[in-house]
Amino acid sequence: MLTNEEVAQTIINQxxxxxxxxxxxxxxxxxxxxxxxxxxxxxxxxxxxxxxxGFLTDITAVHYPxxxxxxxxxxxxxxxxxxxxxxxxxVYLDADDLHVPTVIPLFMSANWxxxxxxxxxxxxxxxxxxxxxxxxxxxxxxxxxxxxxxxxDSTREDKIDALFGR
Amino acid sequence: xxSEELDIASRNLPAEQGPVQYVNELTTLNLGPTHxxxxxxxxxxxxxxxxxxxxxxxxxxxxxxxxxxxAERRPFYQITTxxxxxxxxxxxxxxxxxxxTVEKLLGVxxxxxxxxxxxxxxxxxxxSDHLICNGILGVDTGAFTGFLYIYxxxxxxxxxxxxxxxxxxxxxxxxxxxxxxDLSPTAIRKIKELIPRFRKVLTExxxxxxxxxxxxxxxxxxxxxxxxxxxxxxxxxxxxxAAGVDYDVRVMNPYSSYxxxxxxxxxxxxxxxxxxxxxxxxxxxxxxxxxEQAINNLPEGSYFADAPQYYLxxxxxxxxxxxxLIYHFKIVMGExxxxxxxxxxxxxxxxxxxxFYLISDGGRAPYRLHFRRPCFIYxxxxxxxxxxxxxxxxxxIMSSMNVIAGELDA
Numbered sequence: 001m002l003t004n005e006e007v008a009q010t011i012i013n014q015x016x017x018x019x020x021x022x023x024x025x026x027x028x029x030x031x032x033x034x035x036x037x038x039x040x041x042x043x044x045x046x047x048x049x050x051x052x053x054g055f056l057t058d059i060t061a062v063h064y065p066x067x068x069x070x071x072x073x074x075x076x077x078x079x080x081x082x083x084x085x086x087x088x089x090x091v092y093l094d095a096d097d098l099h100v101p102t103v104i105p106l107f108m109s110a111n112w113x114x115x116x117x118x119x120x121x122x123x124x125x126x127x128x129x130x131x132x133x134x135x136x137x138x139x140x141x142x143x144x145x146x147x148x149x150x151x152x153d154s155t156r157e158d159k160i161d162a163l164f165g166r
Numbered sequence: 167x168x169s170e171e172l173d174i175a176s177r178n179l180p181a182e183q184g185p186v187q188y189v190n191e192l193t194t195l196n197l198g199p200t201h202x203x204x205x206x207x208x209x210x211x212x213x214x215x216x217x218x219x220x221x222x223x224x225x226x227x228x229x230x231x232x233x234x235x236x237a238e239r240r241p242f243y244q245i246t247t248x249x250x251x252x253x254x255x256x257x258x259x260x261x262x263x264x265x266x267t268v269e270k271l272l273g274v275x276x277x278x279x280x281x282x283x284x285x286x287x288x289x290x291x292x293x294s295d296h297l298i299c300n301g302i303l304g305v306d307t308g309a310f311t312g313f314l315y316i317y318x319x320x321x322x323x324x325x326x327x328x329x330x331x332x333x334x335x336x337x338x339x340x341x342x343x344x345x346x347x348d349l350s351p352t353a354i355r356k357i358k359e360l361i362p363r364f365r366k367v368l369t370e371x372x373x374x375x376x377x378x379x380x381x382x383x384x385x386x387x388x389x390x391x392x393x394x395x396x397x398x399x400x401x402x403x404x405x406x407x408a409a410g411v412d413y414d415v416r417v418m419n420p421y422s423s424y425x426x427x428x429x430x431x432x433x434x435x436x437x438x439x440x441x442x443x444x445x446x447x448x449x450x451x452x453x454x455x456x457x458e459q460a461i462n463n464l465p466e467g468s469y470f471a472d473a474p475q476y477y478l479x480x481x482x483x484x485x486x487x488x489x490x491l492i493y494h495f496k497i498v499m500g501e502x503x504x505x506x507x508x509x510x511x512x513x514x515x516x517x518x519x520x521x522f523y524l525i526s527d528g529g530r531a532p533y534r535l536h537f538r539r540p541c542f543i544y545x546x547x548x549x550x551x552x553x554x555x556x557x558x559x560x561x562x563i564m565s566s567m568n569v570i571a572g573e574l575d576a
Contacts, residue, residue: 109400
């Protein structure tokens with residue numbers, strides 16, 4: 001059984017200063033890295049002899065409009081099926097420079113996950129062979145999951161937030 | 167005029183051009199978006215060389231309803247209705263998965279009885295999910311009998327849902343902190359009656375299909391995928407197990423007291439359509455085993471957690487008890503703030519690992535909610551799986567993968 005501390009120490013030994021913000025909310029090892037290292041980090045975890053974190057569970061993104069320089073956070077969830085160990089890796093991005101390398105060479109499943117993230121947040125995955133919108137139509141000129149896009153029509157006057165406890 | 171006529175005439179006479187040249191041209195075939203064999207709204211654009219599929223491309227998003235965006239404006243308890251509409255063949259699993267995610271965030275411990283009731287409902291949902299998938303696989307190979315025959319049992323499962331929560335398809339079952347009501351004696355009787363009857367029907371269903379020559383000719387060695395490719399494509403659930411990987415969330419990360427039950431994980435070998443069919447069949451047997459253990463050992467006690475801040479109080483108490491009225495009002499108006507946190511919780515859905523990634527900033531609604539939909543991830547492999555096969559094989563592969571449009575798009 002792998003412990004979070006053990007894996008975290010190995011990652012720090014291997015990647016040094018480029019990884020940080022280690023945490024384990026609800027016992028799931030979480031840390032962040034830069035986009036220059038995300039590919040080699042995922043590759044390292046995947047090809048590690050004992051950890052074998054060989055399953056990409058999910059890729060998604062989060063928008064934090066109020067934190068300048070780190071507006072977007074791409075989140076990778078990985079899972080080691082042999083050790084039953086999960087790990088969450090975050091890459092913070094500047095809103096003006098939304099580029100992350102693709103991980104398709106490592107995991108085929110990343111294809112649509114990255115397309116979905118691009119569609120909903122506008123994060124550009126460099127090296128993706130077919131980075132098009134997937135859930136929304138091609139003609140859309142915005143990325144709907146960003147916080148600045150309101151869910152409801154702002155011109156409506158019959159729905160007052162205060163009445164709905166918002 | 168005369169010269170034009172002559173021109174046409176000369177074109178019709180290719181005598182001096184030698185034999186007619188055939189150009190190898192591919193046919194583009196649209197399978198979907200509303201094709202009866204897709205069992206949902208999504209499109210496949212197939213390039214066919216004669217009868218063989220050369221390549222395929224999927225277009226999805228026809229029923230994208232922006233659940234993740236809607237969820238950012240809704241209080242936690244209102245999001246349950248959104249999860250219903252993802253994999254609508256097994257809504258209770260989605261509901262329970264969502265409740266468990268929020269309970270994990272809130273740190274609420276659910277009593278044993280509620281956990282067992284949840285297991286019962288989730289296994290019933292798995293039964294009906296696999297039943298539909300395998301029944302429809304039969305229809306797509308031309309065997310309507312099996313499908314019609316087992317639909318009666320699906321109806322009985324839906325009757326149990328009705329008895330437990332009042333709805334049939336989009337169940338909105340359970341609450342954050344437990345179940346909305348206890349299992350009624352009628353529900354318990356119906357579940358106890360269902361198990362032996364289901365076993366009988368499933369045996370007959372297997373007799374119809376498992377060694378059926380026509381069926382086997384259609385599905386054996388069709389759409390196989392190796393374990394390595396399946397893992398790379400992010401397969402989970404029965405489709406991954408058919409390829410030979412025994413990954414089951416219920417066993418690896420037991421939730422809701424799954425560790426109390428004894429059951430096996432069936433695995434296949436070649437990951438082809440027949441293996442997927444057989445794995446689902448065997449999982450139904452295992453689900454029946456779990457059901458039997460759960461209903462016979464149903465613990466006494468409360469069916470909801472002692473968490474009045476989050477659990478919607480019973481209606482009768484709201485009328486008579488001041489605190490219950492206050493909590494009822496606060497919960498319904500969404501004035502209960504959740505703690506700050508970041509949770510990933512996965513359950514074994516009908517199609518595989520159904521994950522909920524929830525970030526709470528301490529407000530009334532999630533800051534960000536992401537659904538890991540198994541269908542969305544493994545459906546990518548479809549073109550690779552049907553390459554070089556015929557159109558009728560592609561239909562069979564698609565139906566054995568159990569692609570549910572609602573889960574695909576979310």
